[in-house]
Structure formats: structure tokens, C-alpha cells
Amino acid sequence: MFIGYFTERPYQDPKSGYFGATGKSIMDLNVSNEIYDAQLGSDLYNRYLDEKIYAEEMGFDGLMLNEHHSTPFCMGGAMNVEASILARITQRAKIVLLGNIIPIWDDPLWLVEQLAMIDMISRGRLVSGWVRGTGRESVAHNVEPHYNWERFKEAHELIVKAWTTPGPFRWEGKHYHFRHVNPWVRPYQKPHPPIWLPGVVSRDSLMWAAEERIPYLMLATEMEPTRQAFQLYHDRAAELGYESGPQNIGYLWKVHVDETEELAEQTGRKYVQGPSNPFLAGNEGTTNQALLQLPGLTSRRRVLPTRDVATAARGGSAGPGGVLSRPYEQQIADYTIISGTPKTVIPKIRHVLETIRPGSIFFWDGDGAMTHDDAMRSLRLMGQEVLPAVREIADELELPGPFEVDPATGKPYVAQVNGPADIPAEAVVADD
Amino acid sequence: MATGAQAWTEQSVEAAGVSLQMVKGGSGAPLLILHGELGHQGWLRCHDALAQDYTLHMPSHPGFGATERQEWIMNMRDLAGWYLEAIDDLGLHGANLMGFSLGGWLAAEMAAMSPDTFNRLVLVGPAGIRPPEGEIYDMFLAVAKEFLTAGFYDTASTPEFLGVCPDDVSPEQAEAWEIAREEACRLSWRPYMHYPGLPNLLHRLKRLPTQIIWGREDEIVPVSAAQVFNDSIPGSGLTIFDNCGHNPHIEKTDRFVATVREFLTS
Numbered sequence: 001m002f003i004g005y006f007t008e009r010p011y012q013d014p015k016s017g018y019f020g021a022t023g024k025s026i027m028d029l030n031v032s033n034e035i036y037d038a039q040l041g042s043d044l045y046n047r048y049l050d051e052k053i054y055a056e057e058m059g060f061d062g063l064m065l066n067e068h069h070s071t072p073f074c075m076g077g078a079m080n081v082e083a084s085i086l087a088r089i090t091q092r093a094k095i096v097l098l099g100n101i102i103p104i105w106d107d108p109l110w111l112v113e114q115l116a117m118i119d120m121i122s123r124g125r126l127v128s129g130w131v132r133g134t135g136r137e138s139v140a141h142n143v144e145p146h147y148n149w150e151r152f153k154e155a156h157e158l159i160v161k162a163w164t165t166p167g168p169f170r171w172e173g174k175h176y177h178f179r180h181v182n183p184w185v186r187p188y189q190k191p192h193p194p195i196w197l198p199g200v201v202s203r204d205s206l207m208w209a210a211e212e213r214i215p216y217l218m219l220a221t222e223m224e225p226t227r228q229a230f231q232l233y234h235d236r237a238a239e240l241g242y243e244s245g246p247q248n249i250g251y252l253w254k255v256h257v258d259e260t261e262e263l264a265e266q267t268g269r270k271y272v273q274g275p276s277n278p279f280l281a282g283n284e285g286t287t288n289q290a291l292l293q294l295p296g297l298t299s300r301r302r303v304l305p306t307r308d309v310a311t312a313a314r315g316g317s318a319g320p321g322g323v324l325s326r327p328y329e330q331q332i333a334d335y336t337i338i339s340g341t342p343k344t345v346i347p348k349i350r351h352v353l354e355t356i357r358p359g360s361i362f363f364w365d366g367d368g369a370m371t372h373d374d375a376m377r378s379l380r381l382m383g384q385e386v387l388p389a390v391r392e393i394a395d396e397l398e399l400p401g402p403f404e405v406d407p408a409t410g411k412p413y414v415a416q417v418n419g420p421a422d423i424p425a426e427a428v429v430a431d432d
Numbered sequence: 433m434a435t436g437a438q439a440w441t442e443q444s445v446e447a448a449g450v451s452l453q454m455v456k457g458g459s460g461a462p463l464l465i466l467h468g469e470l471g472h473q474g475w476l477r478c479h480d481a482l483a484q485d486y487t488l489h490m491p492s493h494p495g496f497g498a499t500e501r502q503e504w505i506m507n508m509r510d511l512a513g514w515y516l517e518a519i520d521d522l523g524l525h526g527a528n529l530m531g532f533s534l535g536g537w538l539a540a541e542m543a544a545m546s547p548d549t550f551n552r553l554v555l556v557g558p559a560g561i562r563p564p565e566g567e568i569y570d571m572f573l574a575v576a577k578e579f580l581t582a583g584f585y586d587t588a589s590t591p592e593f594l595g596v597c598p599d600d601v602s603p604e605q606a607e608a609w610e611i612a613r614e615e616a617c618r619l620s621w622r623p624y625m626h627y628p629g630l631p632n633l634l635h636r637l638k639r640l641p642t643q644i645i646w647g648r649e650d651e652i653v654p655v656s657a658a659q660v661f662n663d664s665i666p667g668s669g670l671t672i673f674d675n676c677g678h679n680p681h682i683e684k685t686d687r688f689v690a691t692v693r694e695f696l697t698s
Contacts, residue, residue, distance in 0.1 A: 029573070139572075139573065142621075142622055144617070144618070144621045144622070145572075145617065145621075146614055146617050146618050146621070289575050290572065290573045290574050290575050290578070291573070293575060293610065293613070294572060294617075295572065295610070295613045295614035295616070295617035295618075296614045296617060296618070
């Protein structure tokens with residue numbers, strides 16, 4: 001079992017009017033940055049890095065970051081900057097990027113170099129996830145939504161080739177053109193850092209992950225459709241002649257641990273009291289219909305079971321206006337939020353693991369309106385009581401993570417190193 | 433769509449390797465009409481009036497309506513080049529050409545590539561040039577109905593508005609708009625709805641009589657672009673309709689038809 005820690009790093013501004021229990025709903029792309037408070041922003045960036053350091057101390061295997069643009073719900077507009085800092089100030093945990101929005105960059109070679117440098121400085125602790133991004137990202141960086149999927153696949157091929165094939169070589173694709181590919185920095189891990197793929201809606205993406213034997217992670221989806229979507233992955237793997245398992249699938253959801261049940265209830269409610277976030281059920285904000293209908297971004301027909309119950313704000317079909325569509329209580333009832341003392345939280349996590357059988361999990365905490373103290377209390381209790389118990393449960397349920405069993409081969413790693421034990425001969429030669 | 437006095441047909445015709453969905457009606461010299469970003473708007477009152485003197489050819493561009501998208505067409509110049517071959521195949525050399533909005537941009541590109549192919553050119557609120565004042569409305573940050581509504585100065589006084597933008601949108605219409613928006617997106621995402629070289633290329637139209645028609649209150653393509661078109665095409669005529677938005681052919685049908693007739697017969 002691989003256990004990671006995640007927060008979306010919201011811009012928490014009590015004087016913004018969209019914060020707290022009575023905060024106004026936000027419509028995507030409708031908040032001007034003129035209200036940005038530099039002191040507050042600076043404090044928050046440092047707070048979130050401090051929490052990541054503490055999460056490592058408390059025993060988390062992975063520190064997860066993500067990236068969004070032009071929005072207060074996620075301050076990670078340049079996630080690789082945060083990852084670069086973590087590469088140097090942490091020692092052991094994987095730096096899990098879920099992920100770089102590869103279709104929106106016209107120069108994927110810049111990512112090739114950034115990510116290889118992060119892998120170098122962290123001495124091989126980078127997990128390099130890709131995402132396709134939402135409409136917000138396509139608009140913010142003005143990249144053709146209709147070519148999102150084509151660009152995703154071409155950028156992936158280009159990046160992997162640049163990491164693994166000695167240069168210089170030329171790349172003449174449909175969307176990317178480079179006459180001299182020869183980045184000096186090469187990744188620490190061989191043949192390259194693991195690539196994972198998170199998602200919610202697109203069937204194309206999930207099937208692609210299964211075809212590439214790339215671990216797929218569901219982000220804060222409800223359990224039953226998540227199980228169904230993972231079954232699609234396992235079925236596709238079987239069709240392709242390999243057996244996928246827990247090492248191929250991951251699940252992120254909201255887990256908060258606190259000292260008393262009362263405090264857990266009070267703090268858990270803060271998930272839905274920060275700036276609106278289309279991914280935070282219960283406080284998704286007001287749907288920007290035009291953004292959802294950005295032409296060609298995601299196939300309108302090839303969608304996943306998780307999409308049917310995803311909120312409209314998230315690209316799903318359910319939920320009329322997208323405002324407060326799933327109350328906190330309902331999320332507690334269906335385990336998409338688990339908040340309590342270690343004693344009550346552990347059996348609930350067990351239930352999720354039994355139902356979905358993931359090899360990687362990520363606790364999404366310290367978000368919404370939660371303070372630094374809220375986050376630190378939870379991290380401490382997770383480290384002291386929850387993580388050891390969850391590891392035991394995972395062993396009992398036989399849920400190996402992607403660093404115990406190789407997602408690409410289904411075989412256990414011979415020795416737990418920073419990547420597969422079977423390093424292709426050509427990669428070794430190339431590196432020497 | 434209401435059918436007027438003039439008969440029209442809708443069929444699929446083969447042109448330049450594509451099955452082109454084509455509405456055709458009227459009699460007289462050919463008039464090729466290129467629709468805008470949301471696709472063919474149906475047989476309108478202005479079509480009925482013009483069909484008395486002209487044979488109207490109204491194709492749905494590749495990627496719009498029932499005409500299949502051509503993956504290789506990635507920008508407006510690709511589409512214009514394809515259309516010139518389609519014109520060869522359809523035997524429409526010497527036709528009059530009229531384009532609306534995105535279709536106006538397309539018509540301008542086609543005419544600049546091959547001015548001798550056409551008899552006369554009418555551009556109605558064309559996209560294609562970055563307005564010196566104001567910005568072209570971002571259709572991809574609006575839903576189809578919002579965008580359509582923004583294209584009129586006064587919807588309440590425009591009986592035909594509900595024909596092109598009904599209160600209750602059928603699933604077929606909604607789907608057609610989505611298909612159109614996707615192709616419009618492919619043609620115009622960046623630079624948004626214009627091609628920086630177009631003003632210079634348009635100079636070649638000095639050999640082609642050209643009429644530009646614009647609504648003064650156009651909120652889709654600001655009227656400041658009209659002057660650039662006018663200045664870029666030597667000898668072109670510019671008529672600006674007052675109290676009129678982006679759809680002069682629907683909002684001011686009588687004046688529109690009279691202006692086009694007068695120009696085509698002058």
C-alpha cells in the first residue's frame with residue numbers, strides 16, 4: 001500500500017466574501033486577481049510546504065501536488081516550482097505530481113527538463129503524473145480544447161522519448177515540432193520516472209492508461225462508480241493479456257482525523273467552507289456552462305460511470321446548478337468524506353479499501369477553510385495511529401502498491417529501489 | 433423553418449472528395465452563401481427574397497451540419513483552399529459569393545486566394561480581422577443561446593429571431609450547435625477569429641467588386657473592423673445599418689435584401 005497526502009492549496013482569504021460558512025459561491029473564471037493579497041499568498045505557500053514536510057515526518061509515502069490555473073481554489077499554478085522545493089527539503093517521500101497538464105503547453109521539452117531536474121535533485125523520488133486539464137486550463141493558457149486528447153498523447157510520447165532515447169533527434173509531429181531534442185539533464189530513475197494518470201470523466205483516458213499499463217487514480221469520486229470504472233481498467237488489461245491489480249489503481253478522497261468526534265465534525269465541515277472548488281463536492285461553486293461545453297475537450301459520448309454521478313461543475317451530468325449539490329452529511333454517509341477520531345476513521349477506511357481495492361490511496365485534508373492547526377493535528381494523528389493501522393489492513397487485504405508490484409508487469413520488485421528492478425539494458429548503456 | 437414562396441431542396445452533393453450537405457433554391461445567376469459559426473440557419477426570409485433573382489447554393493461546411501469533418505482542415509486557409517476545389521467540382525465558377533460572420537472570413541480568404549473565381553463578393557459582419565477598437569465576442573466562453581442573443585440589437589422586434597434561436601431548443605438543434613461550435617473552434621481558436629495577414633491579402637480584391645455590410649451595434653464583431661475591411665479592399669463599398677447587431681440579414685431583412693440586390697445588379 002502506497003499512502004499519500006494531498007491538499008489543493010486553496011487561497012484562503014476571510015475578507016474575500018467567498019470564504020467561510022456564509023461565503024458566496026464562485027463561478028469559474030469569474031474572480032478577478034485584483035483582490036490578491038500578497039502577504040496572505042506568501043504565508044499560504046509557505047504553510048502548505050511546511051505541512052508537506054510534516055506529512056513526510058509522519059510517515060506518508062507520497063506528497064501529492066496538482067495544478068490549476070486562474071482560480072483561487074488551487075494556488076499551484078506552477079506545481080513544478082513547489083515540487084522543486086520539496087525535492088530539496090524532503091528526504092524520503094515520493095513527490096507525486098498529479099499532474100502536469102501536458103496538453104496545454106506548447107513546449108513539452110521544458111517539462112522534460114523541469115521534471116528530470118526534480119528527479120535529479122530528489123534523487124529519484126519523482127512520480128510524474130499527467131492530466132488533460134479542465135476547460136479552465138485550456139482557456140487560461142489558450143490552447144485548443146479540441147486537440148486536447150491528441151496533444152496529450154503526442155506530448156506523452158515526446159516526453160518519454162526525450163527521457164529514454166539518446167539525442168539529438170528530431171520530432172516532427174502533428175502538434176509539436178522540434179529540430180534538436182537533446183536535453184542535457186536526464187532522469188535519475190531508469191528508464192524514466194513512473195507516470196500515473198488521475199481522472200474522473202474520460203473513458204478514453206482510462207482505457208489509454210490500461211493500454212499503457214499506467215496506474216490510474218480516481219479523484220474524490222463515489223465508491224460504487226469508482227469500482228465500476230476500475231473494473232473497466234481490469235477488463236481492458238485482461239483483453240490485452242495482462243493481469244492488473246491494486247498496483248494499477250489508486251483512489252483519492254477526503255479524510256480528516258481529529259482529537260475528538262466533536263472537533264472532527266466541526267473541522268470536517270470546513271471542507272465545504274473554503275473558496276468554491278469544482279472538485280470539492282458540496283462547495284463546487286456555480287457552474288460555468290460555457291466552460292463545461294468547451295468544444296471537443298472531452299468526448300461527449302465516451303465517458304466513465306463516475307461521470308454520471310459527478311457534479312455538473314466537474315464535467316458530470318448530475319446536479320442541476322452545481323451549487324451545494326451534495327451536502328456534507330451525505331458525503332459522510334457515503335464515505336466520500338471520512339472525518340473522526342482514529343478509532344472511528346480506521347474502520348471506515350477499511351471499508352473503502354475492501355470495496356475499491358486500490359494499491360495507492362491519498363488522503364485529501366487541510367483543504368477548504370481548514371487552518372494550519374487543523375491540518376497539523378490531523379497529520380499528527382494520522383502518523384501516530386492511522387497510517388500504521390491502514391498498512392496492516394492493506395497487508396491483510398493484499399493490496400500492494402505500485403512500488404511493491406510493478407504496474408507494468410504485475411511482478412513484485414526484486415528489491416525496492418526507485419523504480420523497476422528490471423532496467424532495460426539499453427537504458428543503462430545510454431546513461432553511462 | 434418556415435418555407436416561403438420559393439422552392440428549395442436539401443441534398444448531399446459530392447465535391448472535392450466530400451459529401452456536402454447543400455440547400456439549393458431559386459432561379460437565376462448563382463449565389464453561393466457561406467454560413468457562420470453556428471452553421472446553416474435555415475431558409476430565411478432574406479433567402480426567399482433573393483431566390484427570386486438568384487439560384488442560392490447554401491452548403492454546410494465540412495464539420496458543420498451533416499457534412500463530415502475533414503481532419504486535415506486545421507485552419508481557415510485550409511478550408512478556403514478546399515472550398516475552391518469544391519467550387520471547381522460544383523461548376524460554380526463565376527458565382528456571386530456571400531459570407532456571414534465566420535463564413536464572411538472564409539469568403540474573404542477564398543476571394544483573396546482566387547479573385548477571378550467570383551463575380552461579386554458580399555461580406556456580412558465578417559470575422560477575420562482583429563478590430564482596432566473592441567474585441568471579437570468570445571463565443572467559446574458563452575453557450576450557443578447566449579451567443580446568438582448577443583448577435584441581435586433588438587430581439588423583441590425581430591420576428592425571425594425565434595426561428596434561429598427558439599425558446600425551447602430541440603435536442604437535434606442543440607447537437608447541431610455543439611457540432612458547429614466544435615468545428616468553429618478548430619478553425620478559429622488562435623489567433624481568435626482572425627488571421628493577421630488578411631488585411632494585406634485582401635488588397636488583391638481590387639479586381640473583385642465587393643460590398644461590406646455591418647450592423648452598427650454589432651457586439652460579435654465590432655464595427656471598427658468594418659473600416660479595416662473597407663480600407664483593405666480597394667474600391668469596396670461599406671454600408672452600416674443603424675440599430676442593428678451581427679445579423680443584418682435577419683434583423684433588417686428588407687434593407688439587407690435591397691442592398692444586396694442593388695450591389696449585385698449594379
